[in-house]
Amino acid sequence: MTEMDAGRRGSGQTKRAGLLLALLLILLAAWFGWSGANLWRADAREQQLADARDQAAAATAAAVGAQERGLAERLQAPEVQSALAQGDAAAAAAALRAAWEQVEEVAFWRAGLGAAYAEAAGFGYARLALLERALSSGGPVAAVVRDDEQARLGVAAPVELAGESAVAYARLPLRTLTAGFQQVPLPEGTYLALRQGNYNVSERGAGSLSGSADALSREVGKTGLRAAAAVPDADAAPFQLGATACLAVAGVLAFLAIVALLLGSGRLQRLRRRRGNAEATPDEQPTFGQTLEREAGDAPASAASAQRSAPAEPPSMPDVALDPGIFRAYDIRGVVGKQLTPQVAARIGQAIGSVMAEQGLTDIVVGRDGRLSGPELVGGLIEGLRRAGRNVIDVGMVPTPVVYFAAYHLRAGSGVAVTGSHNPPDYNGFKIVVGGETLSGEAITDLYARIAEGRLHQADPGALSQQDVAEDYIQRIADDVQLERPLKVVADAGNGVAGEIAPRLLEAIGAEVIPLYCDIDGTFPNHHPDPSEPHNLEDLIQTVKQFDADIGLAFDGDGDRLGVVTKEGRIIFPDRLLMLYAADVLQRNPGAMVIYDVKCTGKLSDYILRHGGSPLMWKTGHSLIKSKMRETEAELAGEMSGHFFFKERWYGFDDGLYSAARLLEILAGRMEAPSEVLDELPDGVSTPEIKVPVDGDPHAIVARFAAAAQVEDAPFAGARLTTIDGLRADWNDGWGLLRASNTTPVLVLRFEADDEATLSRIRDLYREQLRTLLPEDAPLEF
Structure with missing residues (x-):
């Protein structure tokens, strides 16, 4: 083969390589361009949906406000006021209906709501809650309720009936609430819902997106309603890039494709020769690889050369700020x-x-x-x-x-x-x-x-x-736990996720359930879902009394903790509940290990021993307790926070719902009333958890406190000191605890004693020692 033939062959290979590279770059440019355009359309659709959601929320808020004002204004009509002053509820209701074209029903109840509570299940818990809210708020309120076996808009307002406190209620068709929501333009392929708790009042669009709609939700004022929205997931972009970046990369790739086409057609070489490279003959033209090497020496490597020189990395997640x-x-x-x-x-x-x-x-x-x-x-x-x-x-x-x-x-x-x-x-x-x-x-x-x-x-x-798996979970428990006699139970989920499943579970084991705040609502509009805080149990206590229930059960936000109140309104702290559980478990498992955390009563250890068990105090924390249970093969454990762990007949994890079922099983199996059974448990004078916010590291403060307490002539001399989690000091007549929270920057304290005087002595001791370690203005009023 002559040199000229070899040169022509090399030139042909260069052209073919250039054309292949151009084709690859065109395909890549098309991919990035299509992805960028798709993401741009998806972003635009999401923004359109956000606008629609906001319009829906505004329209709904306006509808609620209009109906609340409508009731308030119509209640001031002379004929209505005259009938109310005379105590004639029927005449007042007739006058109100005559003046309100859309209303379906009007009724008045005296503030006690005795008739409503007597038939609460038939009356409707949501309607009952609406009336109570109107009485407590002092103004008109509205909510979606179940009335006449259908969802309706209920509006209520406080009034005076013959000089006594009462409440007015008006039932309106749901369209008075949803008309504006239904008229909002909705982008194709998206989803929009009007929700109250976990109930869809109205929904539009692609129902398959319902499960993810709360991620783009917007509250409707303070109505308890929210507008929830969802868009379908956009196709993943190359290398996790955004729309603008994809389009920019597509432009760069398109430019490189043009360069490659010029190279493949030979025009790039001819252009170079015209610029002064006349000494290069066709036989001396550089190969494709040489051309790339020369270009690399003249300028930074292009995206195309980088791609050719090294295999592409797999798509990676974008960098994120990680706290x-x-x-x-x-x-x-x-x-x-x-x-x-x-x-x-x-x-x-x-x-x-x-x-x-x-x-x-x-x-x-x-x-x-x-x-x-x-x-x-x-x-x-x-x-x-x-x-x-x-x-x-x-x-x-x-x-x-x-x-x-x-x-x-x-x-x-x-x-x-x-x-x-x-x-x-x-x-x-x-x-x-x-x-x-x-x-x-x-x-x-x-x-x-x-x-x-x-x-x-x-x-x-x-x-x-x-x-x-919800039905499987309920069935698994109901197959094992059934009540020997029915108990009337108020279940307060605090609008947490237990609200949907707790009533079903308790009914499945044979209880009569009165639900309280069981609509799932992530804003927690009624009270915080933390049963370890006594003030969060106030509504439960009142509801138990109103319904003359046997017991009240409270669950935290995710359903793994349990709180209990008696029909008389007494809060049963979890460490006393653990006594009841321990006595039951030890009947079938003599000698079994029972674990409790450092915040539990000092009477628990003796109680477990008297019932033939092996007590073990351990660190606070659900994961730490579970780890210790596996290590010791314990059958039962519990924490003062309300976590209970049953290994016997269950799986050993903390479960507020299963713990509630086991509690009702024990109470229903006794002849005494539940309150009497719980009152029999050893008790003392004690405090709930006391939380003191601090600046800085609470663990360091506790370490200094513990070190000072262990000095020979310290005020804690004579006490049994436990330092597995903070400092717990036990005397014969009481104990105190200081530990650092592992979840928030606070110090946690708890005290218990045989009488108030001893309790004050121990509290004062801890306060005095702690004051030396904290700033003068630290809040130590416990």
Whole structure:
């Protein structure tokens, strides 16, 4: 072959290579361009939906306001006021109906609402709650209620009937509330719903998106309603880029494609020769590789050359700001939008999936509580878990113990509950079980280290499936627990996620249930879902008395804690409940280990011993207690916070719902009234948990306090000191505790004694010693 033939052959190869490169670049440009355009359309549609949601919220708020004003104005009509002054409720109702074309029913009740409470189930708990709210608020209020066996808009306002306090109620068709909502223009393929708690008052669009709609919800003033919205997920963009970045990359690739076409057609070489490269003959033209090398020497490497010189990296998640403070002792918890975002959740999911991969675990259950941020955080979490190659089973919106149950029931062995527990509405978090072990302490901080150091496992995406396990959970408990006699129970879910399942479970085991705040609402409009705070139990106490119920049960935001009140209004602290549980379990398991945390009563140890058990005090924290149970093979454990852990007949995880069932089983099996059974338990004079906010590290303060207390001539000399979690000092007539919270920057104290004088002595001692360690203005009024 002559040199000229070789040159022609090389030139042909160069052209073909240039054309192939151009084709590749064109395809890449088209991919990035299509992705960018798709993302742009998706962003535009989401913005249109957000506008529609806001319009719907405004229209609904206006409708509610109009009906509330309408009732208030019509109540002031002379004929209505005259009838009310004479105590003629029927005449007042007739006058009001005559003046109000849309109204379906009008009624008046005296403030006691005796007739309504007598037939509460038939009257409707939502309607009853509306009347109570009107009486307490002092003005007109509205809500969606079930009346005449259908959803209606109820409006109520306080009035005076013959000089006595009463309440007026008007029932209106639902269209008076939803007319504006139905007229709002809705982008194609999206979803919009008007919700009260977990009930859809009205919905439009793609119903398949209903489950994720709360992520884009907007409150409707202070009505308890919210406008929820959802858009379908956009197709994933290359390398997780946004719309603008995709379009920019497409433009760069298109330019490089033109350059490659010129190279392939030979025009680029001819242009170079015309610029002064006359000495180069066709036989001396550089090869395609040489051309690229020369261009690399003249300018920074292009995207095309970089792609050719090294294999493309797999798409990676964008960098996220990760706050190490969210990785707590027992779980992960933080403020939504600041510390917790879907991107952070995705990293956490991939870190959990990495731990699972190292242990050879493939399947994991994911569920969430009723917080509005739940759907988007679950979406991010699932993305990260699947990115690590894990198969995800989504069990939807369920209490945390149902997630734990599903991990056993579905033989996954691992699970994550996306929950903020009892924290304020703007918080959320993750409770994590891997291979049957609840992660805590170093295992939690290891997740942060993996993310920070980039030690994240990546594999082909795992599978995703959905499964409803709520009925299986209820059936599993009902097959084991049945009441020997019916008990009337008030169940207060505090608008937490237990509200949907708790009444069904308690009815399944034979109880008569009166639901209180069982509509799931992530804003917690009635009271905070934390039964360890006595003031959160006030409504439950009143409702138990009004219905003459046998007992009141309260659940926290994610359903893993239990609070109890008697029909007389006494709060039964969890450490006394643990006595009752221990006596029951030890009947069938003599000598069994019973674990309790450092905040529990000093009378608990003796009680367990007298009933043939082995007591063990341990650190506070649900994950720490569960770890100790596995180590000691304990049958039962409990915490002062209301976490109870049954290994006997159950799985050993903390479950407020199952604990409620076991409590009712014990009470229904006794001849005495529930209040009498609970009153028999040993008691003393005690305080609830006392929380003192501090600046700085509460653990350091507790360490200094404990060190000072252990000096020989310290005021604590003569007490039995326990330092496994803070400092607990036990005397023969009482005890005190100071420990640092592992979830918030506060000091936690609790005291108990045989009488008030001893209690004051111990409190004063702790206060005096603590005052030397804190600033003078520190709040120590406990």
